[in-house]
Amino acid sequence: MSRETVLVVGSSGNIGVSVIIGALRSNLDVLAVVRGKESEEKVLHNLTYDKSLPVDRITFTYADVLSDSGVQGVVDEVKAGKLPAFHHVYSAVGAYEPKTPIYTVDTASLRRIMTTGFEAAFFAYRATMPYLLAQGAKTSTWTLVTGGAGESGVGGATATSQGALFSLANVACHENEDTNVRFNEVYLHYRVDYDLVCDESPMSPPQMGYGKRMRASEFAGVYEKILADENVRAARVSVYGFEDLAEFKWRKKLPPRRF
Numbered sequence: 001m002s003r004e005t006v007l008v009v010g011s012s013g014n015i016g017v018s019v020i021i022g023a024l025r026s027n028l029d030v031l032a033v034v035r036g037k038e039s040e041e042k043v044l045h046n047l048t049y050d051k052s053l054p055v056d057r058i059t060f061t062y063a064d065v066l067s068d069s070g071v072q073g074v075v076d077e078v079k080a081g082k083l084p085a086f087h088h089v090y091s092a093v094g095a096y097e098p099k100t101p102i103y104t105v106d107t108a109s110l111r112r113i114m115t116t117g118f119e120a121a122f123f124a125y126r127a128t129m130p131y132l133l134a135q136g137a138k139t140s141t142w143t144l145v146t147g148g149a150g151e152s153g154v155g156g157a158t159a160t161s162q163g164a165l166f167s168l169a170n171v172a173c174h175e176n177e178d179t180n181v182r183f184n185e186v187y188l189h190y191r192v193d194y195d196l197v198c199d200e201s202p203m204s205p206p207q208m209g210y211g212k213r214m215r216a217s218e219f220a221g222v223y224e225k226i227l228a229d230e231n232v233r234a235a236r237v238s239v240y241g242f243e244d245l246a247e248f249k250w251r252k253k254l255p256p257r258r259f
């Protein structure tokens, strides 16, 4: 049987690289969306921590994920047979702009933060979900990473974009409760970095308050567990620290009674 593929949006970041590691270790191929050659090289460089990873199973494609037609263009190329078909999606676009107090944030910055922190995920969802539904693969998943900043109140305007992601996840969980696509949110309230960064500097900056950095390859285990467990559907998987890597903490995201 041919291997399934995960399309990763935000694939060159700490989380994106972690997702690629988890996918390769789960015997999936990867369709990595990056903004250009430099980001492609960033991915490959950050995978060199483990020379045994089958990086030849990653297909790179260039697109502007902040544009409302960027990921749609990728899906169109998949449909045209120019890129590999995919069965899973993971969205991990973001940029940390913690300017505070937020009454000092100018309008252009706010819009940029909301485009990167929220719209990119929405555009990815809008472009890929109809494709996954039409494909009808029973194993399909769609995963969205969100961050603890959105609940703790730190992180300025970036944290407000996290709030929008929580709601996007709620809606997507609701819309896909009975479809062939298992939608889940990964709520991360800890610091994850590329393995090479952890090797060079094992501790997070003290002002972050997280202590030891979590390696992308360690956090990858969370995605592996989501892929492997069909019960994890319309759920929030929470990671507050190393103990949650072993425990795999998840709960249904939506309340039992809804309209």
Ligand SMILES: NC(=O)c1ccc[n+]([C@@H]2O[C@H](COP(=O)([O-])OP(=O)(O)OC[C@H]3O[C@@H](n4cnc5c(N)ncnc54)[C@H](OP(=O)(O)O)[C@@H]3O)[C@@H](O)[C@H]2O)c1
Binding pocket: 009, 010, 011, 012, 013, 014, 015, 016, 034, 035, 036, 039, 042, 064, 065, 066, 092, 093, 094, 095, 096, 116, 117, 145, 146, 147, 148, 188, 189, 190, 191, 192, 193
């Ligand atoms: N890492 C953590 O510890 C952590 C903790 C909690 C939540 N999160 C959440 O996880 C998500 C990803 O975090 P991360 O640490 O992986 O971030 P990151 O390392 O900064 O990577 C972010 C990704 O988004 C892309 N991106 C950012 N701005 C872009 C732009 N203007 N145009 C195109 N692509 C752009 C980056 O592409 P380039 O490489 O091309 O710049 C990269 O692929 C964020 O929503 C973050 O809030 C992360």
